[in-house]
Amino acid sequence: MNLKKIHHIAVICSNYEVSKDFYVRVLGLTPIREVYREERDSYKLDLEVNGQYQIELFSFPNPPARVNNPEGAGLRHLAFEVDNIEVEVQHLRGVQVEVEDIRIDPWTQKKFTFFKDPDGLPIELYEC
Template sequence: MNVQGFHHVAIICSNYEQSKQFYLEILGCSLIRETFRTERNSYKLDLRLGENDYIELFYFLNPPARMSYPEACGLRHLALRVNELDKMVDELTSKGIVVEPIRRDELTEKRFTFFQDPDGLPIELYED
């Protein structure tokens, strides 16, 4: 088997308009395609993040709640690579996003922090 990397990350949101605004305007993703799937009464928003990274944002009526934060079994968080962590933190806080204090990875000595999307999904910013 020869896995070459991730194709996309799929996220299910509870409020489509709020999450759409967050990922487009706060995180700066670009819109690839927005689809309403009549047979499932749901939306799928394809977003580009960076050059080759994609997020599929889904909306379904009444999805089950996310497992407890932060140490539930399963996908733990979404980590985004950034060049200027301080600048990103300033941008987020200026838009009303609560960002945790910046920490340093004890193994790599790189700086990182966390914030949450509208559904409480932990998102990490990791300085490259």
């Protein structure tokens, strides 16, 4: 195999408008295109992350809840690299997002923290 990079990450949300607001307004991701797929009664919003990666935000009627705490098998979390974690944590707390205390990775000595999207998907900020 010759994998080059992650092309996109797909996230299914329970309330499309709430999650769209969170990923666009709170996290600052840039919408690329939004389509409604009538045959699935589903929206799909493509989001750009700093011009490099893409997150696909989906709505589906009545998706099952995500297994969380204790962690279930599958995707554990979504992680974003940031330059200054304190600034980003201050922003999130300023828009009423609950953020864990900043920790230090014992192997890399880098700062990181976690918060959750509206459906409880864990999101990590990692300072590089």
